[in-house]
Amino acid sequence: MLEPYGFIAMILGLVMAVYTIREYRRGRLSLVAFITWTIIWLGLIATGIFPQMYLTVTSVLGMATPIQFVTTFSIIALFAIVYQLYRLIGEINRKITQIVQHVALRQSEKDAE
Numbered sequence: 001m002l003e004p005y006g007f008i009a010m011i012l013g014l015v016m017a018v019y020t021i022r023e024y025r026r027g028r029l030s031l032v033a034f035i036t037w038t039i040i041w042l043g044l045i046a047t048g049i050f051p052q053m054y055l056t057v058t059s060v061l062g063m064a065t066p067i068q069f070v071t072t073f074s075i076i077a078l079f080a081i082v083y084q085l086y087r088l089i090g091e092i093n094r095k096i097t098q099i100v101q102h103v104a105l106r107q108s109e110k111d112a113e
Contacts, residue, residue: 009048
């Protein structure tokens with residue numbers, strides 16, 4: 001029988017997987033991001049449908065309770081996401097600087113004429 005938390009995890013995973021697929025099709029996600037998020041959502045769905053698998057993974061990793069696994073995995077995933085966001089913000093900042101410099105040069109050329 002499906003537990004209430006399993007049902008919620010399954011529904012959330014399905015909704016987010018559909019959203020991720022839609023964003024990928026619109027070109028808003030790269031292939032790597034799409035695959036990464038799809039794996040995460042499939043893991044969430046599998047956890048909801050097969051909770052015993054989740055308990056097995058927890059015991060194999062030597063964690064006393066399943067919440068330790070969730071907490072540890074979540075922190076690792078969040079660090080990876082923060083790093084990617086940091087990298088993207090740096091890239092956007094660099095591009096904005098180049099655009100501003102280009103516009104300033106064009107404006108100074110117009111003013112010189």
